[in-house]
Every structure is written in C-alpha cells, then in structure tokens.
Amino acid sequence: MSAGGTLVDLLSDCAARHGDRAALVFDDLTLTYSGLERAANRAARSFIRHGVRPGDRVAIWMPKSREAIVAIWAAMKAGAAYVAIDPAASALRALSYMRNCEVSALVTVPALGRALAEIADRRVGLNAVWYANANDDAHAIAGCLAVEWAEVEAESSQANEVSVAPDDLAAVQYTSGSTGTPKGAMIAHRTLVHQALWTRRELAISEHDRIGGYAPIAAAMSGFDLFVGVSAGASMYPVSARIAPFPGAVIKSWSEQRITICYLVPSALMMMLAQGRIHALDLSALRIVGFAGEAYPLARLRELMEHLAHVQFVHSYSRTETRIRSIHEVKFPPEESDVRRIGRVPPDCAMLVLDENQRPVRTGEIGELWIAGPAVMRGYWGQPEMTAQVIKKIAIGGAEVLGCRTGDLVRLCEGGAIELVGRADQQVKIRGHRVDLGEVEAALNRHPAVERAVVTVVAQPAGNELRAIVMIKAGAGADAAQLRNHCAAILPPPMIPAIIDFRAHLPLSPNGKIDRRALKKSAAVDQ
Amino acid sequence: MSAASVERQIREFILRGPRGTALRNLGSDDSLFALGALDSMGVVGLVVFCEECLGVEIADEELVPENFQSTGAIARLVCRSPRTNGAS
Numbered sequence: 001m002s003a004g005g006t007l008v009d010l011l012s013d014c015a016a017r018h019g020d021r022a023a024l025v026f027d028d029l030t031l032t033y034s035g036l037e038r039a040a041n042r043a044a045r046s047f048i049r050h051g052v053r054p055g056d057r058v059a060i061w062m063p064k065s066r067e068a069i070v071a072i073w074a075a076m077k078a079g080a081a082y083v084a085i086d087p088a089a090s091a092l093r094a095l096s097y098m099r100n101c102e103v104s105a106l107v108t109v110p111a112l113g114r115a116l117a118e119i120a121d122r123r124v125g126l127n128a129v130w131y132a133n134a135n136d137d138a139h140a141i142a143g144c145l146a147v148e149w150a151e152v153e154a155e156s157s158q159a160n161e162v163s164v165a166p167d168d169l170a171a172v173q174y175t176s177g178s179t180g181t182p183k184g185a186m187i188a189h190r191t192l193v194h195q196a197l198w199t200r201r202e203l204a205i206s207e208h209d210r211i212g213g214y215a216p217i218a219a220a221m222s223g224f225d226l227f228v229g230v231s232a233g234a235s236m237y238p239v240s241a242r243i244a245p246f247p248g249a250v251i252k253s254w255s256e257q258r259i260t261i262c263y264l265v266p267s268a269l270m271m272m273l274a275q276g277r278i279h280a281l282d283l284s285a286l287r288i289v290g291f292a293g294e295a296y297p298l299a300r301l302r303e304l305m306e307h308l309a310h311v312q313f314v315h316s317y318s319r320t321e322t323r324i325r326s327i328h329e330v331k332f333p334p335e336e337s338d339v340r341r342i343g344r345v346p347p348d349c350a351m352l353v354l355d356e357n358q359r360p361v362r363t364g365e366i367g368e369l370w371i372a373g374p375a376v377m378r379g380y381w382g383q384p385e386m387t388a389q390v391i392k393k394i395a396i397g398g399a400e401v402l403g404c405r406t407g408d409l410v411r412l413c414e415g416g417a418i419e420l421v422g423r424a425d426q427q428v429k430i431r432g433h434r435v436d437l438g439e440v441e442a443a444l445n446r447h448p449a450v451e452r453a454v455v456t457v458v459a460q461p462a463g464n465e466l467r468a469i470v471m472i473k474a475g476a477g478a479d480a481a482q483l484r485n486h487c488a489a490i491l492p493p494p495m496i497p498a499i500i501d502f503r504a505h506l507p508l509s510p511n512g513k514i515d516r517r518a519l520k521k522s523a524a525v526d527q
Numbered sequence: 528m529s530a531a532s533v534e535r536q537i538r539e540f541i542l543r544g545p546r547g548t549a550l551r552n553l554g555s556d557d558s559l560f561a562l563g564a565l566d567s568m569g570v571v572g573l574v575v576f577c578e579e580c581l582g583v584e585i586a587d588e589e590l591v592p593e594n595f596q597s598t599g600a601i602a603r604l605v606c607r608s609p610r611t612n613g614a615s
Contacts, residue, residue, distance in 0.1 A: 062563065063561060063563050063566075065561075087566065088563070088566040088569070109561065109562060109563060110562075111550055111562040111563055111564065112563050240560070241560040241561065241563070241566070242558070242560040242561070242592045243592045244566070244567060245565070245566060245567040245569070245570040245571075245592075245595070246570070246590055246591055246592055248590065248591070249591050275587060275590065431567075485543075488544075493566065493569075
C-alpha cells in the first residue's frame with residue numbers, strides 16, 4: 001500500500017490481508033473486514049443504481065451506526081465524497097450543507113427524513129434518500145425516491161467498476177465560519193490516506209489493536225477511528241449514539257472491550273474521569289490515549305495520568321482544513337508546555353510560523369501557524385474567495401509552497417519546537433467543537449427583536465460555555481428561551497449560548513466597536 | 528404526579544427540542560438515541576428539566592443509557608428518584 005493510494009484501496013487491501021479480523025464491533029455485533037468490504041460494495045451498487053455518479057456528494061445525516069459507517073465507505077466506492085452531518089443539527093442547517101455542496105443522495109433515519117421533509121417544500125436536489133434502521137414509515141421528500149436499507153442488502157457484493165484516484169475528494173467536512181455561510185472543507189483521498197499511514201507508523205498500530213471510536217462521524221477527529229484502523233487491520237469499536245452521552249458508560253465499555261487506543265477531546269476525558277470510577281475499572285489493555293482539539297487543563301491531565309500510569313499519553317494537533325495529526329508524547333508529570341506543544345509531523349509536511357506579512361518569525365516570537373504539504377485541504381466547497389484567504393503561495397528560502405493558514409497563534413521555541421498560544425480570530429472550543437463567535441452573533445442578529453448581540457466565552461469548571469449579551473430593539477420583546485429556540489433552528493447544539501443576558505446598551509471601545517474586553521470583565525463580575 | 532403525566536411532560540419536552548414536530552409519532556418505547564432525538568446536550572437538558580420542572584433529583588449513578596433510552600424509561604427513572612423539597 002503506497003501513500004499515493006485511496007481509502008478505497010486501503011479497505012480492499014485490508015479485506016484481502018485481514019478478511020476474517022473484526023473491522024467494526026458495534027452493539028455486540030461484529031463485522032469482519034471482508035464483511036465490511038462486501039457491505040460497502042452492496043451499498044455502493046445501490047447508490048449507483050439510483051443515480052450517484054463519480055464526483056458526486058453523498059450526505060450521511062444520522063446517529064453513528066453500522067449503516068452510517070458502511071455508507072461512508074460505499075459513497076467513496078461509488079466515486080463520491082461523503083458529507084457527514086451531525087445528527088443533532090437542525091433540519092435547516094443540514095439542508096444548508098446539502099444545498100451548499102449539492103449532494104445527490106442522502107442516507108438518514110426516518111425521523112430525520114421527516115424533519116427534512118417538513119422544511120424542504122421545494123425540491124432539495126436529491127435523487128434518492130436511503131432510510132437506515134427503518135422501523136416506521138419513511139417520509140417522502142418532494143421529488144426524491146425513498147430507498148429502504150433492506151433493498152441495499154439485496155445488491156451484489158462484488159466491487160463495482162468505478163475507479164477512484166488519490167486526488168479525488170473523499171469527504172466534504174463542514175465547520176463553523178464567521179459569516180454563517182457553510183464552510184465545507186474538501187479533503188482528498190490522498191490526504192486521509194497520508195494521515196492514516198503516518199498515524200499507524202508513529203503509534204505502531206497493528207492488527208491487534210482495538211480502537212475506541214468516540215468522535216462523532218461529522219467531526220474531523222473521526223478520521224482516526226475510521227481510517228487508521230483500516231490501514232493496519234485493527235478493530236474499531238465505535239461508541240454508539242446510545243452510550244455516547246454517558247462518559248461513565250463509555251469508559252466502562254472500553255474496559256470490557258479491552259480497548260487499546262483512543263483519540264478524543266480533553267472535555268470527554270475529563271467527564272470520564274469525573275463520572276467513570278476509573279480506579280475500579282480494568283484498563284490494563286489500554287496503551288495509548290491521544291487527545292486533541294482543545295486545551296487540556298494541566299491538573300486534570302495529571303490526575304488522569306496518575307490513574308493510568310501504564311498508558312502513553314499523546315498530545316496531537318490537527319484541524320479540519322489541515323489534517324496533519326502531530327504527535328507529542330507527554331511524560332509524567334506533565335508540564336504546561338506538554339499541552340501546548342505540537343510535536344512531530346510527517347516529514348513531507350511543513351509547519352511555518354509566519355508574521356502578518358507571511359514572513360518567518362524569529363525564535364522566541366509568536367506568529368500564526370501555516371501548514372504545507374499533503375495534509376492541506378483542497379479548499380472550501382463553492383467558496384473560492386474564502387479559500388484564497390486561507391490557502392496561499394508562500395516563499396520559503398527561495399522556493400514557493402502552497403500553505404494553509406490555521407488561525408492558531410504559536411510560539412517558535414528554542415530548537416524549533418512549536419507551542420500553541422491562542423487564536424488569531426474569534427474561534428473558540430466548546431466541548432471540543434469549533435465555534436466561531438461571529439457565527440453565533442450573526443444568528444442572534446437575524447432575530448427580528450435583536451438590535452445587536454455579542455457572544456463571549458466563559459470558562460466554567462466543566463469547560464467553556466457561550467454567553468450572549470443581547471440588546472433588544474426598542475418596542476420589541478424576546479426572552480432567553482425564544483432566542484435559544486431561534487438559535488437551535490439554525491445552529492448546532494454546541495453553538496447555542498448557555499447564558500443569555502440582556503443589556504440596555506453594549507460597551508463600545510473608542511473606535512465604536514463593541515468592547516469585548518469590557519464585556520468579558522462584566523461577565524466575570526456577574527458570576 | 529402519575530407516571531403517565533410524567534411521561535407526557537417528558538415527551539412534550541423532547542418535542543420542543545430541535546427535532547420538534549418530526550417526532551410527533553414518538554412511542555413510549557421508541558429508542559431516542561436511534562432516532563437522533565437525544566444526544567449529549569439533550570441528555571444534559573433533560574436532566575435539568577427533570578430536576579427543575581419535575582422536582583426530582585437524578586443521582587449520578589442513574590446517568591446510564593438504560594434510563595434514557597425511551598420516554599417510558601425516563602418516566603420510570605423520574606418516578607423512582609427522590610423528590611426535592613418544596614417541589615410541587
């Protein structure tokens with residue numbers, strides 16, 4: 001398997017070499033690698049039968065399940081890119097993603113299909129909708145064919161004739177953007193294969209590993225669970241939608257399943273530690289805990305490392321747009337630099353620390369992190385201007401490379417190490433989810449009663465929370481519940497403000513902009 | 528507060544959520560997780576609703592999937608949970 005292959009090749013190779021090994025263990029049902037290959041072939045044939053063509057997009061909007069994972073592989077086998085959408089997203093938001101990248105097919109469950117049918121009065125543009133776990137009547141969406149999953153099972157399990165190339169898109173992954181316009185990062189097969197093979201090598205992942213898959217399939221982090229195992233013949237144990245909300249139940253199941261590797265956000269690890277009675281569980285099989293996506297409070301990390309003294313802890317850095325998955329091994333006792341240090345990256349990827357004129361900073365200075373190499377996305381779907389703002393040609397030592405800006409501020413340390421310092425923009429992390437404060441503000445400002453809204457982040461013991469400060473229009477009225485419902489219709493759950501305060505006026509800085517620092521200070525006083 | 532009334536209030540709470548009217552056929556034993564009706568945030572919101580509006584205290588040990596898999600299961604959990612003082 002060369003680094004230039006596709007994810008489709010990766011699965012076929014794995015099925016040929018490790019056909020009888022467990023690929024997916026889900027709710028006590030095991031699907032082997034040859035079983036996964038056959039199931040994906042059947043679903044790919046069904047997609048093609050109902051109009052999915054190479055270069056299309058297939059949306060997968062449903063809770064994490066066996067069918068959802070089979071559908072991801074099937075979309076790629078049909079030559080399409082998969083577009084995983086958070087099942088908690090409102091129908092309006094799911095529709096905005098589907099319209100943005102013009103998906104030709106959707107795989108969902110009946111309840112979500114109904115939610116979509118209620119708002120999609122005009123033709124959505126879909127050829128067909130597949131209903132997995134259909135235990136009640138599927139609801140017709142105007143202008144598209146409904147296909148029951150049982151029909152998929154009747155297809156031939158032979159591979160289809162479509163050929164997929166390394167530069168073809170494997171996925172379009174949506175992320176929060178400041179304007180409220182959907183930002184779909186286009187990720188090529190080459191990028192995800194490169195990332196999977198690098199991770200396999202650096203963490204010495206083998207067919208004996210059992211990976212606990214915690215990340216939602218719509219999150220970029222799920223690339224670890226979905227693809228690294230396939231590159232090594234390891235088994236993936238996806239955390240089902242049923243137990244995912246209960247961190248104590250997740251860690252207990254990992255003990256029973258003898259999970260060896262997991263890769264997740266610190267907020268999930270902190271909840272497992274708080275609710276999971278880790279000291280009473282047998283976690284002797286666990287060998288690596290990787291964490292990424294947000295800052296890990298040092299005291300909490302130390303506490304978990306004390307409980308799991310035999311485990312290798314790894315701080316990793318990766319973003320939806322730049323799939324680099326760096327590796328920094330944390331030694332006990334962890335230090336502040338351990339939760340900030342980016343660590344090593346693939347030899348063919350470059351990390352550049354640049355000033356605002358895109359010139360390298362000197363050692364000790366802070367700059368913005370840019371990434372170059374195969375880890376970089378192809379751009380945002382249908383947004384050439386937005387793409388041009390983040391992907392630029394950079395001159396480095398006489399050569400020109402295509403770099404992608406991350407928005408992360410980093411310090412270039414002695415010896416070349418790079419440490420995360422903060423953000424260059426208004427992006428924050430809420431329970432590991434990327435949230436652009438500007439997008440939440442834009443949503444609130446769309447409410448007819450809102451004159452102006454400002455959103456800040458408040459640090460709470462359980463993690464960050466969003467706090468909105470709202471000025472209501474003269475003569476209009478809206479309460480916090482109404483504003484929260486308004487947000488829920490257009491924003492995913494992590495972006496709905498937990499606290500909504502009303503103010504008669506908002507503090508302005510001397511240049512007439514809203515003074516965020518003053519607001520933050522007043523938020524601290526309120527508590 | 529009867530079990531049936533508790534279950535009705537829980538059902539109404541879930542129908543007010545982002546899935547809203549698309550769940551109007553929700554049955555007492557339907558899996559809320561498989562339907563996408565409840566996720567991590569939803570569970571947190573539901574626990575707050577049970578504690579603040581239904582006047583019971585949900586113990587940490589009860590935060591397990593079995594107790595939240597359907598409106599019927601949640602109603603049974605509420606009915607056996609200790610009542611907080613002063614709740615109606």
